[in-house]
Amino acid sequence: LEACLGVSSTGRLASHAMAVVRLVLRVVCWGNPGVRDGWDGTELWVLGDVPVFPIWIAMPDDMIPRDVPVKSRFLMPYLGAAGSRKGSGASSDYTAYSFPPTSAGESAYLHAYRSAHFAIARSPNKRCLVTQRHTEILANGAVPIRDDGSDISECEQTLMPVLPKALIREAAQLYRNWTGAPEQQYRYRDLVRQTLRHSRTKLSSLAMANYVLHDVMQLPRPVKSVLFVSAGFGWPPPYTHGELNNGWQGQPAITLYHGLQQYALQNNGTVIDTPFLGSAPYHKSFMWASFPAPLGQNATEMRKRMYGAGFSYAGRVQQGLRATISKEEAEKRIRALEFDVIVFGKVGPGGGGDDDDPMLPPLFRPVIETYPPQRVVGLYGSDEGLQWDLQRKHIRSFGRYGYCLVREIDPVAELRIVPRTLWQPACWLERRWRDFFHLWRQRQDVVGVEDTIYQAAWEPLLEGLSGGDDVAVASTRCWTGYTLAGHLIAPKDNRMCRLFGHAAREVSSLPSALWVSEFAVSWEEIYTRLCEFC
Numbered sequence: 001l002e003a004c005l006g007v008s009s010t011g012r013l014a015s016h017a018m019a020v021v022r023l024v025l026r027v028v029c030w031g032n033p034g035v036r037d038g039w040d041g042t043e044l045w046v047l048g049d050v051p052v053f054p055i056w057i058a059m060p061d062d063m064i065p066r067d068v069p070v071k072s073r074f075l076m077p078y079l080g081a082a083g084s085r086k087g088s089g090a091s092s093d094y095t096a097y098s099f100p101p102t103s104a105g106e107s108a109y110l111h112a113y114r115s116a117h118f119a120i121a122r123s124p125n126k127r128c129l130v131t132q133r134h135t136e137i138l139a140n141g142a143v144p145i146r147d148d149g150s151d152i153s154e155c156e157q158t159l160m161p162v163l164p165k166a167l168i169r170e171a172a173q174l175y176r177n178w179t180g181a182p183e184q185q186y187r188y189r190d191l192v193r194q195t196l197r198h199s200r201t202k203l204s205s206l207a208m209a210n211y212v213l214h215d216v217m218q219l220p221r222p223v224k225s226v227l228f229v230s231a232g233f234g235w236p237p238p239y240t241h242g243e244l245n246n247g248w249q250g251q252p253a254i255t256l257y258h259g260l261q262q263y264a265l266q267n268n269g270t271v272i273d274t275p276f277l278g279s280a281p282y283h284k285s286f287m288w289a290s291f292p293a294p295l296g297q298n299a300t301e302m303r304k305r306m307y308g309a310g311f312s313y314a315g316r317v318q319q320g321l322r323a324t325i326s327k328e329e330a331e332k333r334i335r336a337l338e339f340d341v342i343v344f345g346k347v348g349p350g351g352g353g354d355d356d357d358p359m360l361p362p363l364f365r366p367v368i369e370t371y372p373p374q375r376v377v378g379l380y381g382s383d384e385g386l387q388w389d390l391q392r393k394h395i396r397s398f399g400r401y402g403y404c405l406v407r408e409i410d411p412v413a414e415l416r417i418v419p420r421t422l423w424q425p426a427c428w429l430e431r432r433w434r435d436f437f438h439l440w441r442q443r444q445d446v447v448g449v450e451d452t453i454y455q456a457a458w459e460p461l462l463e464g465l466s467g468g469d470d471v472a473v474a475s476t477r478c479w480t481g482y483t484l485a486g487h488l489i490a491p492k493d494n495r496m497c498r499l500f501g502h503a504a505r506e507v508s509s510l511p512s513a514l515w516v517s518e519f520a521v522s523w524e525e526i527y528t529r530l531c532e533f534c
Contacts, residue, residue, distance in 0.1 A: 038161030041215055044420045045158055045409060047392060049428055049437060050399030052406045052415075053216045054161045055379060057132045058205040058255035059139040060316045061262065068192045069114035069141045074178065076116035076142065079109070101309035102300050109311050113140040117188060118175050120147055128155035129383065130407050132251050134163060136312055139199040141192050143171040157417075158409040164198045167191050205316075206266075209259030212377060213341065216403055218425065219375075222267035226260050227330065227339040230273055230286030231346045231361040249286055252381030252407055253345035254313050257287055260343070261317045272323045272339075274330040275362055285324040286345075290317040331366045340375065342367050347378040347398060349390040359394070368401045373429040376402030386410040399428065418518065422510055427478040436481055440519060479506035484519060487526045490533050497534035504530055 044051045079098070099105035113119050119137045121144035134152070137144040145151060152160050153169035171191045174184055201207055213223050230249055249257075260271045273287050285291075289306050292315040293299035303310045325333075333339065344361045367376060378398050384391050385408030392412070395404050409415070427433050479502075486500030504526065512523040 038157060038163065038165055042420055043417050044423050046416050046418060046423065047386065047399075047412075048396050048414055049434065050396050050404060051423060051428060052386075052395060052399075052404050052409055054158070054409060055212075055252050055256070055381065055405035055407050056130050056162045056203070056208070057135050057251040058208040058259060059135050059199065059203055059312060060255075060258060061200065061204040061206050063110070063312065064139045064199050064204060065114065065141055065196065068189050068196070071117050072115045074117050075145075076112055076119035078120040078122060078147070079112065099309070099311075100300075101303035101306075105309065106311045106314075110136070110140050113137050113142045116142050118143050118145045118171075120145060122147065128152060128159035130160055132308065132312065134160070135199075135203055138163065138195050139203055141196055143168060143175070143192065143195065145172060145175055149176055156411045158411050158415065161409065162202055164195055164202075167195050167198070171195075205255045205259030206262045207259070208256055209263040212256065212343075212405065213263070216405070217341070217374065217377060219341070222269060223263070223340045224267065224269040225339045226264070226269070226271045226341045226343060227334070228257055228260065228271055228273040228287070228343045228345055229330070229361055229363055229367075230275070231344065249289075249346055250381045251307070251313060252405075253379055254287065254290055256343070256379065257290055257345065258313065258316050261290075261321050265321070270323065271321070272325055272330075274325050275327040276324060285322065287317075287322075287324075289314055291315060291319055291322055294319075327362055330363055334363060334366045335370050337370060342371055342376045342402075344376070344378040344402075346381060347394070348380045348382055348384065349388075349394050364401075373400070373402045374425055378402055378404055380404065380406045380408075383408065386412045386415060400431070400434070402429075419510060419514070421507060422480055422514065422518065424478050424480065427481055430478070433478045433481045436485070440484060477503075479503040483507055483526060484521070487521060487529050497530075500530055501534060 039054050045054075046052075099109045113136060119142045121131065121133045121137055134144045149172070151168050151172035152163060153165040153172070155165070171188065174188055174191075178184060202211075213219050214221065230253070257271070257273070263269070264271045273285055276285070289302075289310060290313070293302045299315070303314055306314055334342070344364070344367075347361050349359060361378070378401075380391070380395065386392055386395075386406070387410045392414070395406065398404060427437065482500060482503035483506075486503065508523075510523070515521055515523050515526070
């Protein structure tokens with residue numbers, strides 16, 4: 001533009017021209033607004049042989065403004081107390097806030113962000129921890145900045161993956177060079193409009209519920225019945241006013257629960273949580289923070305027991321939607337297959353609650369004995385990431401029984417990124433295909449494994465052949481596995497050729513180099529083999 005128009009990039013003409021270019025690009029890219037440098041749904045992040053899906057801390061939809069709020073200050077300083085756990089935007093001690101633990105205090109807290117162009121955000125423990133504060137700042141029309149003026153766009157792709165890093169990066173450049181010029185003001189408002197749209201479409205609780213049910217689990221719409229299994233021991237007594245257990249679940253679980261309730265409202269469905277929690281101060285439910293204070297209870301005292309005084313999430317679910325059942329009733333209904341989806345709201349090392357095994361969530365055994373893994377999801381919502389060896393082991397184990405939603409996806413050595421079209425859900429959720437791929441990876445290294453892998457390939461093949469001639473209807477099949485099996489086993493009839501041929505067409509767009517790196521066989525070899533027999 002500078003060369004063509006003969007003006008500097010700060011000139012008025014160039015500024016208007018850039019505005020037009022940005023508008024055109026936004027129209028072209030409308031189908032995926034705001035997603036940059038992170039998760040866009042086209043890739044799988046695979047830990048060993050288990051894909052992990054990002055989860056975050058969401059914001060209730062009705063708390064996100066529709067347009068850029070009026071700004072009265074340039075920078076909102078850090079609102080947490082020095083040294084408190086409040087770097088995440090919340091604190092186990094409500095006194096760390098300068099805002100009272102009331103609805104009015106919450107409104108004042110959020111207004112403070114809305115009134116600022118930029119706001120300081122810190123992450124405890126590490127610089128790229130997924131936090132509530134970043135969501136709060138973005139969803140209230142400001143831009144998060146670190147104390148030193150840097151921004152989160154420098155984080156690895158798998159850390160803070162759902163935040164609009166490219167938009168934050170450009171806004172941070174404005175921050176570091178801010179003069180208040182009209183061109184900067186215009187560009188800032190344009191960026192914040194995009195971050196607000198991103199907040200509504202990606203960071204809201206309803207968007208998160210849709211993401212889990214339809215992007216991760218790929219279930220048909222609508223999902224009518226969800227069982228939300230809560231677990232864990234909450235905060236220890238120093239953080240809970242001396243109570244033995246208040247059942248604290250954490251903001252990822254609470255905001256996902258809120259989103260599922262909103263989804264159920266839209267689709268005439270139900271969300272039931274379990275189990276009862278006898279020691280909880282309110283509602284006898286692990287999800288007690290999601291509901292307004294019951295009749296006769298003091299809402300302020302209730303907020304004092306919440307992380308961060310409940311700002312941005314407390315009491316957002318209507319009291320009439322609460323449906324909590326006992327473990328005994330839940331188990332009966334699980335074995336009767338009454339639910340479309342089972343959500344374990346808190347899983348991970350030490351985050352259990354099962355009577356027999358503290359590493360497992362309640363009702364884990366009846367669920368895995370009854371439900372297919374395609375209908376089960378577990379939420380790893382704690383601060384501990386993949387750098388923790390025990391966390392990785394737990395994920396690899398749970399991944400056999402359902403989808404793994406992970407808040408902190410550290411870029412560890414065993415984490416690899418592959419196109420999502422390479423791994424269909426059946427490839428890692430069904431035991432036979434897991435065994436098949438495990439043996440496939442050994443076939444070049446272990447003497448005598450060839451005969452074994454032939455035998456392992458037959459069982460899933462026979463199941464696939466039982467689906468009739470219209471193999472295209474089997475959308476949950478492991479097409480990559482069938483394609484590799486077709487490379488090993490000579491088809492005996494036209495029916496097998498149709499199966500192998502359809503599978504190969506489903507994955508034919510993947511580059512040959514990817515087949516070599518993942519399976520030590522090129523696409524040309526696979527294609528030649530299929531053509532030889534079919």
